Amino acid sequence: MTPPTPAAPDATTPAGPPHESDDLQDSLNRLGQLATGLLSLEDSLTRVAEYAVRAIPGAEGAGLTLLEQNRSDTIVATADFVSEIDTIQYGLGQGPCISAAAEARTVMSGSLGGDKRWPKFGSKVARLGVHSVVSLPLVTEEGVVGAMNVYAHGKNAFTENAGRIGELFAVPAAIAVQNAQVLAQTKRLATQLQAALSARGVVDRALGIMMSRTGGTEAEAMDRMRALSQQRHQKLVQIAGTIVDEAVRRARALHASSRT
Amino acid sequence: MDDSTALSEAIADLLASVDSTGARPAIDLRAAVATLARNVKRAAPSYQGLAITVVIDAQRVTVSAMEPLWAQSEITTSLHLTLGGFPLLDPSTEITFFARTPGAFVDLGADLTFALGTAAGPRLDQDLPTPVWNDVTGIAEMSTINVAIGILIGNDHTPGTARRELHRMAAAAAITVVQAAAQVAQNPTDPALRYRFDG
Numbered sequence: 001m002t003p004p005t006p007a008a009p010d011a012t013t014p015a016g017p018p019h020e021s022d023d024l025q026d027s028l029n030r031l032g033q034l035a036t037g038l039l040s041l042e043d044s045l046t047r048v049a050e051y052a053v054r055a056i057p058g059a060e061g062a063g064l065t066l067l068e069q070n071r072s073d074t075i076v077a078t079a080d081f082v083s084e085i086d087t088i089q090y091g092l093g094q095g096p097c098i099s100a101a102a103e104a105r106t107v108m109s110g111s112l113g114g115d116k117r118w119p120k121f122g123s124k125v126a127r128l129g130v131h132s133v134v135s136l137p138l139v140t141e142e143g144v145v146g147a148m149n150v151y152a153h154g155k156n157a158f159t160e161n162a163g164r165i166g167e168l169f170a171v172p173a174a175i176a177v178q179n180a181q182v183l184a185q186t187k188r189l190a191t192q193l194q195a196a197l198s199a200r201g202v203v204d205r206a207l208g209i210m211m212s213r214t215g216g217t218e219a220e221a222m223d224r225m226r227a228l229s230q231q232r233h234q235k236l237v238q239i240a241g242t243i244v245d246e247a248v249r250r251a252r253a254l255h256a257s258s259r260t
Numbered sequence: 261m262d263d264s265t266a267l268s269e270a271i272a273d274l275l276a277s278v279d280s281t282g283a284r285p286a287i288d289l290r291a292a293v294a295t296l297a298r299n300v301k302r303a304a305p306s307y308q309g310l311a312i313t314v315v316i317d318a319q320r321v322t323v324s325a326m327e328p329l330w331a332q333s334e335i336t337t338s339l340h341l342t343l344g345g346f347p348l349l350d351p352s353t354e355i356t357f358f359a360r361t362p363g364a365f366v367d368l369g370a371d372l373t374f375a376l377g378t379a380a381g382p383r384l385d386q387d388l389p390t391p392v393w394n395d396v397t398g399i400a401e402m403s404t405i406n407v408a409i410g411i412l413i414g415n416d417h418t419p420g421t422a423r424r425e426l427h428r429m430a431a432a433a434a435i436t437v438v439q440a441a442a443q444v445a446q447n448p449t450d451p452a453l454r455y456r457f458d459g
Contacts, residue, residue, distance in 0.1 A: 145302060175371060179303070179368070181299045185292070186312075186355055187346050188292055188296075189289070189292040189296050189355075190314060193292075193314045193321075197316045197399070197402065200406075201317060205409055206410060207410060208408060208411040208412070211445070212413075212415055215448060248418065255418060
């Protein structure tokens with residue numbers, strides 16, 4: 001019996017033990033099915049970071065930072081020690097995540113305490129007992145949208161293969177992050193617009209109530225309401241809310257008493 | 261007046277009516293529009309603008325925001341999302357994005373089908389051509405109706421009977437509810453507006 005011919009190596013399959021490929025594939029599958037529309041932006045990004053920890057061999061925790069107009073914006077972490085480290089990084093303005101985002105390339109270190117690239121950051125983090133990092137920029141066609149940090153306590157915890165796996169994960173992760181941002185911001189815009197219109201509705205009803213009492217125009221009623229707002233140091237919508245609540249309460253009481 | 265100025269003024273007008281203290285409003289619609297536009301552009305670089313519709317008390321209000329130097333003739337593709345699945349938003353809330361390059365939203369649309377967690381996926385290229393301006397439409401009608409409801413509440417109507425009365429007036433005169441509301445506002449102390457408790 002002729003032994004089977006081994007399959008030719010697949011350029012897209014990362015080298016390494018089979019379980020590493022399984023972890024990556026599992027994480028990629030979960031990423032593709034992440035219903036970010038049903039989660040808050042922070043929860044969505046935290047899930048992405050959790051999948052990264054599963055995918056990257058040696059990882060013990062991960063953090064994800066979104067960049068908004070070149071400033072670090074939303075920041076999430078899968079573990080408290082990651083939050084602590086990223087707080088140090090952004091407080092100092094130096095560190096592997098900042099470098100990865102600025103240079104749009106993967107940055108790794110196996111001994112943060114002695115790494116001359118970030119002398120202040122490295123020494124502080126080493127004292128916390130964390131020595132290894134893989135930092136990956138999250139890049140779309142339009143540029144860097146954020147960065148992901150993956151940490152481990154031990155020295156030299158990440159191999160080059162771990163870095164390559166991280167880069168494979170970072171590509172769909174960037175898309176997932178981008179989509180989560182679009183949905184979160186769409187939700188925010190819709191919610192804010194709804195809130196503004198609801199408040200406007202209250203103001204308009206209050207104007208009508210005032211007009212019914214004075215016979216004046218809408219403009220005259222608005223002038224009176226603004227004057228009240230300034231006298232009482234209250235927002236216009238609060239004054240309007242009080243006027244509407246009192247009038248509705250009165251009307252409902254009249255309706256109730258007419259039925260008895 | 262250029263289009264971006266028209267939108268800014270329309271939004272400023274909406275916000276000014278709800279906050280007269282001069283303090284920075286907690287609601288910053290212009291920033292929200294700008295941030296969303298920036299991120300959609302990352303996914304679709306030929307992005308040209310958006311139109312978002314919110315429903316309040318059965319009244320539809322649409323905010324349209326287009327990129328500077330946009331041109332109606334150059335819009336070739338659209339992506340429409342229904343946002344009713346989000347908590348606290350009316351089921352009819354919707355948004356449409358527009359772009360110049362055909363197919364610009366294919367990937368984003370496919371990704372958002374999963375992200376929204378719904379089998380009813382986003383709608384591609386079915387919202388063209390739509391006259392889209394930098395503007396807030398529907399708000400004048402919404403205001404007219406709410407002022408009239410306020411007048412009726414001031415005349416002993418509850419919000420529910422006020423709304424029903426407006427619809428009754430509109431049907432009786434064969435006019436729209438907005439037109440009936442405008443008529444109410446012309447004479448807010450008319451005794452005929454007072455609620456009749458004798459049925």
